[in-house]
Amino acid sequence: MEKIRRNERMSAMLKMLSDSPNRLFTLSSFCELFGSAKSTMSEDIDALRRVADTFDLGKIETVTGAAGGVIYRPVISPAKACGYIETLCDRLSGQERVLPGGFLYYSDILSEPEAVNRMGEIIATEYYTGTPDFVLTMETKGIPVAFATANALGVPLVIARHSSKVYEGSAVNINYVSGSGSIETMSLSRRAVKENQRALIVDDFLKGGGTAKGMVELMREFNVSVIGMAFVMATVNPVKKRVSGEKALMTLEIRDGDPAEAIVRPAEWLCRIG
């Protein structure tokens, strides 16, 4: 085989690492693939770490020791995260997207790959240190963002359903009070999670917090602890939600009028003022 150049090795390595976020690659697996010495690979990885830092392309981390290797984390810098969410807020604000009843149409953005991947990376960046074992969402609209978050964290996605399905096997069902005050069912396959795991809840929309509270209760049934809750959008009202400690990327306020207007702002924790 022809000798592989440093620029070729480095490009291929960054691509492979970033295709499997948060997965440990051993140095020897790369040595074997590229036919290089460990010292050479270490230099390549140091150079890649600088590339990632310089161009704000995530973080390359090395783990030393016998079980060591290199990990890619798609961490987004605060400036980039805030800037990205600001552009989304601009797209969502105004009159055009307000629907009858004071709802906002944004299903398109919730399944636009580029927007969804960036939102997932921003949420993942916030919760790496919480070391969740999986991401939990409730069907349907939040699934793409929850999947992108799980992808960035390198953990599975778990989807709770409105009812149990024959192809999910035996399930745990709970009842919860939805935003409109009705009693709804939430169902999760027994096979989906294990006792004592750690869950990160991700969903598209937080208003009163009924569904989110349901998910917390569902996790309690499985003896799973909830390490955090993230939402794409939270309404300004009601101020008091049924859950606490949640983080939303944007806040939504609908101003009455004819036509009504949506005011969508980046969350304060993302874009700190001053």
Next chain:
Amino acid sequence: MEKIRRNERMSAMLKMLSDSPNRLFTLSSFCELFGSAKSTMSEDIDALRRVADTFDLGKIETVTGAAGGVIYRPVISPAKACGYIETLCDRLSGQERVLPGGFLYYSDILSEPEAVNRMGEIIATEYYTGTPDFVLTMETKGIPVAFATANALGVPLVIARHSSKVYEGSAVNINYVSGSGSIETMSLSRRAVKENQRALIVDDFLKGGGTAKGMVELMREFNVSVIGMAFVMATVNPVKKRVSGEKALMTLEIRDGDPAEAIVRPAEWLCRIG
């Protein structure tokens, strides 16, 4: 600013390109970012094309002319695609995953980021040339794979629902005959797609084809043409489906017995024999 080395430029460029599949990046945008001449960037891109080919990491394509630039396509080679699906078949075959009623539990694999991304890339590879404008799926289980396909194709994902929702705006509803013979409703927001677009249908499971046929009819209501249909899994029986021209990644056969056994095989178009 310090002079950027070729290995740094190339690594950063491949990462940026692969973060936005199928998006055209102009040469001048990279020239500006790296402070390099066009001739230098062209050499870098040629070198990246060889890297992608050598390590089976997708395709780098260049578009010449005034509106030209460079595009990354996460194309998977036939050998890699077949090998990957074979490993999934091994995980799914056997007795452990068979549920009462002859169903197979594989929801975990349908939301495991690495498996989902690879399946999405395999489907996208097959349908690039059909130039779909969006990917259509029906809630819920197929959403992650459909999203990964949309991501690889660089197009939006559109999700049909079982009923219309207030936050989706005005919708088109159709009725269709489900696999169990019952009449079901399928709903899609009017804002979700435009007339004369091209849809690629992606879903998790094909048995009789009732839901798939429903999606085709839904697209007809929007004057959208369906350029293809891809499924993660298709049952061997019934042989005759209500749709045609579909491609599944795997086929499923449940062998009766105590306990029953699942035989999951890679589809013939993926792993050609001989």
